[in-house]
Amino acid sequence: MHKKFIQLENVERVFVTRQGTYTAITDINLAIQQGEFVSIIGHSGCGKSTLLNLVAGLTPASGGIMLCNGREITGPGPDRGVVFQNHSLLPWLTCFGNVYLAVERVFGRTEKKSRLRERTEQVLDLVGLKEAQHKYPHEISGGMKQRVGTARALSMQPKVLLLDEPFGALDALTRALLQDELMRIVAASGCTVMMVTHDVDEAVLLSDRVVMMTNGPAATIGQVLQIALPRPRNRLALAEDARYASLRSEVLKFLYQRHAKHAA
Secondary structure (H helix, E strand, O other): OOOEEEEEEEEEEEEEEOOEEEEEEEEEEEEEEOOOEEEEEOOOOOOHHHHHHHHHOOOOOOEEEEEEOOEEOOOOOOOEEEEOOOOOOOOOOOHHHHHHHHHHHHHOOOOOHHHHHHHHHHHHHHOOOHHHOOOOHHHOOHHHHHHHHHHHHHHOOOOEEEEEOOOOOOOHHHHHHHHHHHHHHHHHHOOEEEEEEOOHHHHHHHOOEEEEEOOOOOEOEEEEEEOOOOOOOOHHHHOOOHHHHHHHHHHHHHHHHHHHHHHO
């Protein structure tokens, strides 16, 4: 991890409302290295998703500089794959069809249909859905739907994977299984990852760094915590690891202090 892949300098996002202007985030300065996994954590309303949407190119910044691989972020692009909490699958398409649609959009002009199908099958296999590829969204579980959403994002071979609470709506066991799956997928693909989460354990388990946001409005980065735990990571082993407990405590302390200050 030596190359700055995402660079945010003095980034701000202001919304115009009926009550006037609302500054969601301000003075955001962050550099994410190539191949790094960074989590964004903070209380509700601190602008985590706003920040992710800016990097995704889904909303424009009101000020500052945003770069991805040295190029200015001016809109969405195939170099950045996005996975939302709501999987947003098309119900009339199978798992294969939902992923194939993205593959065709990115590679359809340069590759034969046989190669497009091959790409689709490969990425479904990567997320463990090869056997379920011909099922429709209503025929599979919530966890499997999130796998399809992840497969769709990965199928574009993005340099950056942007995750907006991808496991937030899942039960604890399914969430744990998909976290383990995500660690495996990221290790295999070499993606740079930026993930929004509310879950402290998830942030510490998955990340190389945890970016902690202050409360909104005008939220900014309050603290960045380096997660110096060796990879690959085993959640059961980490549960007994004093370093893991200390890092978890550090994040909780930041969030609790922010909450107490906000309540006061």
